[in-house]
Amino acid sequence: MAMKSTIKTRTFFAALLAGLVASAPGIAQSPASSVTRSALTSGEIRASRAFDTAKKLGPPELYAFLKPMPKGAELHYHLSGGVYAETFLAEAVEQGLCIDPVAARFAQPGPGMMHAQTEPCSPGTVPASEAVKDQKLYDRLVDALSMRSFFPSSGVSGHDQFFSGNRVNGPTGFMGEWLAEVATRAADQNELYLEIMTSPNFRKSIALSASVPWPADAEDSITRDQLAKLRDALMGAGVLNEIPAGRKEMDDAEAAQRAIEKCSGQAVEPPACRIKIHYIFTIGRGQPPVQVFAQALIGFALNSADPRFAGINIAAPEDGRIAMKDYHLHMQMLDYLHSIYPNVNITLHAGELAPGLVPPEGLRFHIREAIELGHAQRIGHGVDVFYEDDAAGLLREMAEKHIMVEINLTSNDGILGVTGADHPLAGYRAAHVPVALSTDDEGNSRIDLTHEYVKGAEEQGLTYVDLKQMARTSFEHAFLSGVSLWTAPDDFTHRKSACAALIAAASKPNADCAALLSASEKAAMQWELERRFAIFEAAMR
Numbered sequence: 001m002a003m004k005s006t007i008k009t010r011t012f013f014a015a016l017l018a019g020l021v022a023s024a025p026g027i028a029q030s031p032a033s034s035v036t037r038s039a040l041t042s043g044e045i046r047a048s049r050a051f052d053t054a055k056k057l058g059p060p061e062l063y064a065f066l067k068p069m070p071k072g073a074e075l076h077y078h079l080s081g082g083v084y085a086e087t088f089l090a091e092a093v094e095q096g097l098c099i100d101p102v103a104a105r106f107a108q109p110g111p112g113m114m115h116a117q118t119e120p121c122s123p124g125t126v127p128a129s130e131a132v133k134d135q136k137l138y139d140r141l142v143d144a145l146s147m148r149s150f151f152p153s154s155g156v157s158g159h160d161q162f163f164s165g166n167r168v169n170g171p172t173g174f175m176g177e178w179l180a181e182v183a184t185r186a187a188d189q190n191e192l193y194l195e196i197m198t199s200p201n202f203r204k205s206i207a208l209s210a211s212v213p214w215p216a217d218a219e220d221s222i223t224r225d226q227l228a229k230l231r232d233a234l235m236g237a238g239v240l241n242e243i244p245a246g247r248k249e250m251d252d253a254e255a256a257q258r259a260i261e262k263c264s265g266q267a268v269e270p271p272a273c274r275i276k277i278h279y280i281f282t283i284g285r286g287q288p289p290v291q292v293f294a295q296a297l298i299g300f301a302l303n304s305a306d307p308r309f310a311g312i313n314i315a316a317p318e319d320g321r322i323a324m325k326d327y328h329l330h331m332q333m334l335d336y337l338h339s340i341y342p343n344v345n346i347t348l349h350a351g352e353l354a355p356g357l358v359p360p361e362g363l364r365f366h367i368r369e370a371i372e373l374g375h376a377q378r379i380g381h382g383v384d385v386f387y388e389d390d391a392a393g394l395l396r397e398m399a400e401k402h403i404m405v406e407i408n409l410t411s412n413d414g415i416l417g418v419t420g421a422d423h424p425l426a427g428y429r430a431a432h433v434p435v436a437l438s439t440d441d442e443g444n445s446r447i448d449l450t451h452e453y454v455k456g457a458e459e460q461g462l463t464y465v466d467l468k469q470m471a472r473t474s475f476e477h478a479f480l481s482g483v484s485l486w487t488a489p490d491d492f493t494h495r496k497s498a499c500a501a502l503i504a505a506a507s508k509p510n511a512d513c514a515a516l517l518s519a520s521e522k523a524a525m526q527w528e529l530e531r532r533f534a535i536f537e538a539a540m541r
Contacts, residue, residue: 043537044465050540051457051464059454066453070532071191072471073478073525074438074449075347076380076406078282078315079175079198080167081441082182085145089138091171092128099131100124104144106169145170147414148446158414159357162444163317175249176256180272183261185442187271189450190532193478193525194275197282197313200246202298205239206287209294212237218289222329227336230290231297239294240301247306250279276525278310278479280347285323285330286316292326293333300341310479311345313380318352324362331373338375345479347406348374351388352381354416363387368394371403378477380406383416385424395431402489404434404477409455410447411440420459429466434490436474437467468533475526482520485527499527505535 040048054065092099098107098121107125121127132138143149144166152158175198186194212233215226234240257263263273281299283292296312303309314330316323334346350370353363363384370376379398382405388394398405405428413419428435437452439445456462462470472492476484487494494500499513509517509527517524 040465041537043534043540044468046540047537048464055457059458062457063450063454066457066467067188067450068190069450069453069467069536070471070529071189071449071453071474072436072529073193073195073474074186074191075195075378075404075436075474075478076408076438076440077182077194077196078441079178079182079196081444082196082439083178084181084443084446085142085148087178087181087443088145088167088170089128089132089141091174091177093132095128095171095173097128097169097171098122098125099128099137099141101126101131101134101137104137104140105166108169146444146446150414158417159317159319162411162415162441175253177260179253179257179277180260182442183257183275183277184272185448186275189448190536191449192274192276192529192532193475193480194277195280195310195479196277197280197315199279199281199299200242200249200302202242202246202295205242205298206291206294208237208239209234209290212290212294214288214290218329220328222289222332224336224339227293227333230293231336231340234290234294234297239298243298243302243305246298246302250306250308277308279308280311280313280479281309283312283314284316285314285318285326286320287322289326289329289333292330296333296337300337300344303344304341307481311347311377313347313349315349318349318366319358319362324358327366328369328373331369334374345377346375347378347380347479348376349380350374350376350382351379351384352412352416353384354418355384355387357416360387364389368397371397371401376403377479378404378406381408381412382406382428383412383418383424386427395428395433398428399432402434402477404436404473406438407435407456408438408440409452409459410445414445423460425456425460434473434477436470436477438474471529472526475522475529478522478525480522480525482522482524483516485516485520485523485530496523499523503527503530503534505531505538507531507534 051062051065054061092106099105100107102124107121131141144164147158147161150158150161179196182194182196212230214230215222218226258273261270261272263269281302283295283299285292287295299312303312312334314334318324338344338346348370351367353366355363365388367379367382367385367388370379385391385394397403407425409419409423409425412423425435437449437456439447439449439452442448453467456467469492473490476486476490483496485495485499486492487496496516498516499509501507501510501513513527517527
């Protein structure tokens with residue numbers, strides 16, 4: 001059996017290598033899309049020529065070409081990391097916060113002061129309103145609140161800077177402003193849809209979980225019966241009582257967002273108003289097990305009650321001590337809650353690891369457990385896939401189940417030091433695993449989605465057609481309601497018969513297609529993406 005398994009693995013990786021060669025620049029075959037140049041439309045041929053010309057001229061020219069290109073959906077986006085440092089500092093001034101000028105970070109609020117300061121700043125700190133007037137201090141603060149100007153040094157890695165916590169004690173209560181900022185940026189790059197990782201403030205509810213003891217014999221593993229009893233205990237303690245207040249918090253944030261964007265509900269709206277947004281409830285994996293389970297329970301219940309929430313994720317550094325120790329427990333929690341709330345979508349940070357960051361044993365199972373036990377429909381990052389046990393089998397499973405990977409090139413470079421040929425993107429594509437580009441924390445990384453398209457082209461050899469297929473893939477795997485526009489999963493060659501007619505720049509759906517689109521949020525967005533591609537490609541000369 002061992003010999004047969006080894007032969008299968010070698011055969012798979014031989015095929016994988018062939019796929020990688022075929023996906024190299026200048027080779028017609030794309031392993032992810034199986035599209036040859038002879039199958040391209042005239043618009044795609046023109047756009048590919050313009051893309052190749054821009055690429056030869058350099059990254060700035062390529063950025064200018066790719067910025068108006070339709071990009072579909074951004075599926076891996078942390079709201080708190082999507083906001084730029086300059087926004088935080090302006091809001092700190094508005095909220096009357098204080099700055100520690102030595103540490104270049106927000107000062108700890110005084111006793112009884114949760115957010116805004118109502119008294120003079122404590123000794124050694126200065127008002128944010130004064131701090132931002134000092135250009136040198138302002139620059140240090142922007143650097144501290146992001147990856148700008150960061151260069152690794154002895155004892156300080158990109159991972160350390162990214163997860164530094166320098167945004168702790170910063171401005172709060174600005175979710176509407178943050179949503180407006182990120183939606184405006186998305187619209188400016190011809191994106192259509194955002195799935196944003198964020199959650200209402202459920203701190204009081206999560207604190208109630210402290211009254212519920214974790215089973216003494218469940219340090220490494222827990223049964224469904226034990227989890228059922230814990231769920232009953234947590235509900236009895238009132239951890240779900242704040243869900244109406246959480247929904248109201250989102251109502252208020254969206255109302256503020258619409259006011260900032262000047263959305264009036266008229267037929268013609270500002271571009272940012274047309275960006276569709278859903279939310280991914282995000283669980284922090286660095287807390288004691290009962291608190292993680294309480295968060296997960298709240299998240300599943302909120303998703304079931306509020307259609308704006310499209311799924312669940314679990315975040316925080318995957319290499320953290322608790323995250324590594326309790327990873328299997330966390331997947332068991334999700335497995336149990338999935339049995340109670342089977343219609344809640346799940347996307348999981350998994351495999352955001354690299355050799356040396358954790359012991360080799362820690363690289364062997366996270367992605368597989370996220371899929372097989374955590375019921376993940378998408379994987380965020382997935383960087384360590386080739387270090388997992390039976391990587392070939394795992395990739396086959398992901399391809400067969402159409403488990404998409406949210407690829408974050410800049411984030412993986414800055415946090416893990418994984419870039420270029422060290423990144424598994426080419427391997428995923430060769431194995432026919434669906435992939436799409438995303439930014440992760442664009443404000444922290446000082447990027448946008450267009451930057452990731454440029455990075456994909458420059459460092460990963462992606463072509464215009466590859467990028468177009470990834471944009472389509474993003475919608476195919478978005479947590480939108482309704483059926484897909486396409487007849488088969490991840491096959492973008494045939495649309496459903498009702499909408500099979502050519503989609504041109506000025507197209508309007510016929511009656512049958514309009515009926516399909518009105519019944520499917522997903523198909524409607526996919527049809528609009530195709531229309532925007534038609535507009536973009538028609539402009540090519």
